[in-house]
Amino acid sequence: MTYLFKKAAVAMAASCALLLAACGGGQEESGAGSEDKKVLNVGTEATFAPFEFMDKGEVSGFDVDLLNAAAEEAGYEVDIQNTGWDAMLAGLQSGQLDIGMSGITITDERKETYDFSVPYFESVTMIVYKEGTNIAAAEDLKGKKVGVQNGTTGQFAAESIIGQNNSSISKYETAALMFQALQSGDVEAVVTDIAVALEYEKSNPDAGVKTITDDQFAPEYYGIAFPKGSEYKPEFDEALNTLYENGTYAEIYKKWFEEEPDMETLKQAAQ
Ligand code: ARG
Numbered sequence: 285m286t287y288l289f290k291k292a293a294v295a296m297a298a299s300c301a302l303l304l305a306a307c308g309g310g311q312e313e314s315g316a317g318s319e320d321k322k323v324l325n326v327g328t329e330a331t332f333a334p335f336e337f338m339d340k341g342e343v344s345g346f347d348v349d350l351l352n353a354a355a356e357e358a359g360y361e362v363d364i365q366n367t368g369w370d371a372m373l374a375g376l377q378s379g380q381l382d383i384g385m386s387g388i389t390i391t392d393e394r395k396e397t398y399d400f401s402v403p404y405f406e407s408v409t410m411i412v413y414k415e416g417t418n419i420a421a422a423e424d425l426k427g428k429k430v431g432v433q434n435g436t437t438g439q440f441a442a443e444s445i446i447g448q449n450n451s452s453i454s455k456y457e458t459a460a461l462m463f464q465a466l467q468s469g470d471v472e473a474v475v476t477d478i479a480v481a482l483e484y485e486k487s488n489p490d491a492g493v494k495t496i497t498d499d500q501f502a503p504e505y506y507g508i509a510f511p512k513g514s515e516y517k518p519e520f521d522e523a524l525n526t527l528y529e530n531g532t533y534a535e536i537y538k539k540w541f542e543e544e545p546d547m548e549t550l551k552q553a554a555q
Contacts, residue, residue, distance in 0.1 A: 324382040324516065326351065326364040327372030329433075331460035334483050334540050335387040335506075338366060346540040350404060351385045351508065353532050357523035358516070368457065369435060373398075376511050383516065384509035387477060389437045391504075399517045400507030402524055403553040404533075406546070409441040409501035410481035412466060413473035415492045422498035428452065431462045431471035438475040441501055467491060477504075479541070505553045 328343060330336040336345040343364045355362045364385065367375060375381035376398055389407065390400045413419045417428065425445050432439040434455035442453055454471055456462040463484055465471045481495050508524075510517045527533040528547060537545040 321359060321361045323361045323363050324355065325375075325380070326362045326383040326385050327367035327375050327381045328364055328384070328386040329369040329372060329458055330366040331458045332387050332477075332480055333487070334479060336366075336385070346405075346536065347385045347387060349536045349539065350527070350533070351383070353527055353536060354508070354520050354523040357526050358519040360516075360519075369433065370457070373435070376509055379511050382510070382514070383520075386509075387480070387506050388509050389477075389504040390507040391437065394509075397512065399510040399512055399514050401510075401517060401520050403505035403507055403550055404524060405479075405506040406549055406553065407477045407479060407504050407506060408497055409438060409475060409504075410478040410495050410497045411473050411475055412463075412481045412484060412493050412495050414466065414469070415494055417472045419473055419494075419496065421496070422500050425473060425475070428473055429454065429471045431456060431465045431474040433457070433459045433462050433476065436476070437504060438477065442475040466493065503553075505550075 328336045328347070330338050330343045330345075332345075334345055335347040336343055338344070343366055348364060351362055351364070362383065367381070369386065372381065372384045372386060376384050384398070387405070387407070388394075388400075390403060394400070411419060411422065411425065413428075418424060419428065422441075422445050425442060429452055430442050430446065431454045432442050434457055439453070439455060443450070446453060454465060456465060459476060459480060462471075462474050462476065466474045478497060485491075485493055485495050508520055510520075524533070527536075528550070534545055534547070537543075
């Protein structure tokens with residue numbers, strides 16, 4: 285055997301072992317008739333790391349892990365598609381989508397149009413700005429060129445300071461386009477969710493950005509979104525509560541955020 289061939293053989297043996305392990309796991313689960321598990325259609329906007337982002341052609345992230353665990357618990361399979369934000373919301377309204385999982389903040393206004401699960405993540409608005417821009421508090425967004433993702437709570441927060449339909453606010457279809465605008469200098473600051481802002485700062489150490497939040501931004505909570513009246517909402521609520529109780533939620537949380545979740549705050553938010 286040549287050296288290279290040997291190496292290839294070893295690698296093949298290793299991946300076969302992995303494959304077998306994977307198959308074994310799958311079979312165990314499918315024993316109880318997983319073949320006829322109903323597949324739910326899920327939409328997302330997958331430029332929102334660490335919640336959802338594209339990784340080797342697959343949607344990956346905290347939301348994906350959590351939704352998969354909840355679906356498994358509730359007895360469903362999920363097909364998560366990167367539909368984009370607006371199409372996701374439209375798909376929920378038309379009933380073409382069963383679920384929206386996209387770091388979606390539960391708001392009173394949205395509750396008129398969609399149903400939401402119990403809260404699964406606490407967030408707050410954060411401003412990301414180019415170093416050297418004079419921003420020490422939310423009020424300093426006034427007079428600056430500000431980027432937001434269209435139709436998100438970041439937009440609403442920016443508008444609450446600068447005013448609605450102010451031409452200094454540029455709205456982008458995805459979170460990625462919003463960050464690109466910051467990078468290229470089209471805007472001086474962007475307004476988004478804390479975990480996404482911190483993730484961007486961390487994974488772009490050369491971008492020269494700084495982050496701040498402000499007391500005037502109220503805590504918000506993410507929920508899984510459903511069409512109004514969805515039969516799946518109660519089932520996913522139950523599933524989430526099970527994942528909160530049995531430690532699965534904490535495990536997923538630690539995987540992505542490298543710290544323990546604050547379960548008390550989540551429970552209180554559910555009241
Ligand atoms: N939490 C914010 C909202 O609900 C932003 C969500 C954006 N999500 C995304 N996947 N781009 O408005």
